[in-house]
Amino acid sequence: MKTYNSTLWALLLGVALTFSACGSDDDNDPTQTTQTSPTPAAPSDANAVLAAVLSYSDLPSSVPSVPGIGGIAIDVASGSFFDGAIGSKLVNVGDVKLNTKALTIPGGNAYINNPTDFSYSLVAGQTNSWQVAGGSGFDAFSHTTAKKMPSQVKFASSVAASFTKGTDIMLSIETMTSNTDNILWVISDGKTTVTKESKTTSVTFSSSELSGLRATTAGLIQAASYNAEEKSYGGKKVYFINESVHTKIIEIK
Secondary structure (H helix, E strand, O other), rough: OOOOOOHHHHHHHHHHHHHHOOOOOOOOOOOOOOOOOOOOOOOOOOEEEEEEEEEEEEOOOOOOOOEEEEEEEEEEEEEEEEEEOOOOEEEOOOEEEEEOOOEEEEOOOOOOOOOOOOOOOOOOOOOEEEEEEEEEEEEEEEEOOOOOOOOOOOOOOOOOEOOOOOOOEEEEEEOOOOOOEEEEEEEEEOOOOOEEOOOOEEEEEEEOOOOOOOOOOEEEEEEEEEEEEEEEEOOOEEEEEEEEEEEEEEEEO
């Protein structure tokens, strides 16, 4: 059970991103690390994608420690509805809710969680319920996922806080998560992202795969455990994703 105060977590998230954006004076091109949640590629014939993500991020070492708080835990929700196949124009389908809480549309018809509310009742081992009002060719529908939320994925303590370019890098997690179809592994310098997909407790990125990354103190690594299912409503294929993700800010030397 999550016991955090959402206002406090919102503040800490802003602090974490601000500190990670600063980097060091040695960065050639310091940019803010964007802690988005990686999600699997949907089938090419999907018309909509709805994602519920349990996101946990370690606080960067540059952020002052807060007693009793070792990281940031938030619920992330998103929805994309297309006027054709996935990747085509986004459309408005009226109200979209996850576990009775409404998503917002900040612009461009892309649905996301309310930026001031990070609790959408996402719990490992439980299902999620979606409600869509309908519109722009989409019928109204409600769906409770048959698959449950994955357990929280966590990087192993052996995973370093810095990596050197030109060497192979191995990432590992503490244990295999439950309710998992697959795991996405990510290394990013804030601009370039390298991704692998492997349902294992460790994966190795070769030096050649990482050759395009730049040196930065505001890189990140992510492990995302997910499952997915697809349903059709009125001839529209909708892809539902449940995911837990762990993000760590790292230095790439």
